[in-house]
Amino acid sequence: MEKKKLKQHAINREWCKGCGICVEFCPKKVIELDRKEKVIVVYPEKCIACKLCELRCPDLAIEIETE
Amino acid sequence: MAVKDYIRERFLPHIWCPGCGHGTVMSGLIRAVEQLGINKNDMVMVSGIGCSARISGYLDFHTLHTIHGRALAFATGVKLSKPDLNCIVPMGDGDALAIGGNHFIHAARRNIDITAIVMNNRIYGMTGGQFSPLSGIGVNATTAPYLNIDNAFDVVKLAKAAGATFVARTTTYHAKQITDLIMQAITHKGFSVVEILSQCPTHFGRKNKEGSAVDMMKRYREITTPIGSKKKKENPDLIERGIFVQENNPEYCIEYDKIIKKAMKG
Ligand code: SF4
Ligand code: SF4
Ligand code: SF4
Numbered sequence: 146m147e148k149k150k151l152k153q154h155a156i157n158r159e160w161c162k163g164c165g166i167c168v169e170f171c172p173k174k175v176i177e178l179d180r181k182e183k184v185i186v187v188y189p190e191k192c193i194a195c196k197l198c199e200l201r202c203p204d205l206a207i208e209i210e211t212e
Numbered sequence: 213m214a215v216k217d218y219i220r221e222r223f224l225p226h227i228w229c230p231g232c233g234h235g236t237v238m239s240g241l242i243r244a245v246e247q248l249g250i251n252k253n254d255m256v257m258v259s260g261i262g263c264s265a266r267i268s269g270y271l272d273f274h275t276l277h278t279i280h281g282r283a284l285a286f287a288t289g290v291k292l293s294k295p296d297l298n299c300i301v302p303m304g305d306g307d308a309l310a311i312g313g314n315h316f317i318h319a320a321r322r323n324i325d326i327t328a329i330v331m332n333n334r335i336y337g338m339t340g341g342q343f344s345p346l347s348g349i350g351v352n353a354t355t356a357p358y359l360n361i362d363n364a365f366d367v368v369k370l371a372k373a374a375g376a377t378f379v380a381r382t383t384t385y386h387a388k389q390i391t392d393l394i395m396q397a398i399t400h401k402g403f404s405v406v407e408i409l410s411q412c413p414t415h416f417g418r419k420n421k422e423g424s425a426v427d428m429m430k431r432y433r434e435i436t437t438p439i440g441s442k443k444k445k446e447n448p449d450l451i452e453r454g455i456f457v458q459e460n461n462p463e464y465c466i467e468y469d470k471i472i473k474k475a476m477k478g
Contacts, residue, residue, distance in 0.1 A: 159225060160224055160225045162225070162229075162230035162231070163230060164230040164231035164424075164425050164426070165231075165424070165425075165426055166231060166236075166425060166426055166429065169426045169430075170385075170426075170429070197387070200236075200239065200240070200243075200387035200388060200391075201236055201384070201385075201387045201429075202235070202236070202239065203228065203231060203232055203233065203234070203235025203236045203238075203239070203384075203425075204224075204225060204226065204235050205215060205216075205219070205224070205235070205238075205239055208215070
């Protein structure tokens with residue numbers, strides 16, 4: 146399979162419940178929780194678009210858009 | 213279609229607690245249907261009662277939210293009258309194997325083409341943390357403050373012995389495997405059971421000092437291993453993941469059709 150390149154993280158802040166699952170298991174430590182305990186993208190350039198955050202998020206709050 | 217096309221967005225954010233594994237199961241299930249390219253109008257979901265059962269409210273399939281433990285009985289009726297629909301029954305451990313235990317074994321015995329997903333968090337979440345038939349010995353629950361002394365069912369062994377023709381297990385940590393196993397379970401012609409270990413941080417986690425949802429998922433990574441792995445041989449206590457049973461036996465709706473034809477001939 147061809148490697149996909151990240152376009153952007155589509156984050157739904159209203160649905161995110163700040164559980165931290167995506168943050169903890171991101172292999173590249175791209176995302177963090179902000180002061181409101183919502184997910185934010187801190188190092189987009191490090192993202193390998195593996196989608197693990199999207200697949201594990203219990204709240205369908207994060208989607209990896211690729212080019 | 214995108215994941216969002218399969219959900220009733222107006223009902224989200226969903227009711228589940230932060231970090232509840234059931235959301236990950238729902239996400240994996242949607243992706244399975246999407247990857248199989250099944251039209252959502254060809255999907256029917258029948259659920260019973262419990263946190264897990266709420267999933268039927270969020271999915272834009274034909275959905276029925278029925279009564280505690282009886283989802284498989286309703287699903288059997290739906291499937292017999294509309295055998296072309298893909299029928300999925302999501303259940304919690306209590307719903308599936310306490311009050312619903314009888315329906316579970318008989319649906320398996322008939323080998324009716326239904327996909328049962330057992331979202332196993334080893335506790336009754338919705339009603340406040342009572343132990344279930346999957347809690348097992350030593351678990352702390354509202355109804356077992358001095359720790360539970362009941363043995364747990366092994367869902368895989370039970371389903372297999374009762375006659376299910378596809379039986380698999382994974383966890384919410386292994387999100388890709390959720391989709392893979394549900395895809396195979398849906399495609400399988402016969403009764404399929406997919407057990408998914410799914411964390412309830414609010415009740416099970418808190419009472420049993422297993423920490424946050426993240427900690428509970430790390431635990432799933434540690435206590436499970438692929439079927440037949442070297443690790444399993446070294447540590448027999450590990451819980452196996454993967455497909456345990458995959459066989460072809462006569463399917464109930466097809467056999468029932470044959471009876472109808474026979475009877476019509478007189
Ligand atoms: S796609 Fe992978 S690398 Fe990128 S943020 Fe998500 S988990 Fe991290
Ligand atoms: S996994 Fe989902 S709900 Fe949890 S913090 Fe990440 S985006 Fe938010
Ligand atoms: S009580 Fe437990 S199972 Fe129910 S929504 Fe909360 S975490 Fe999930």
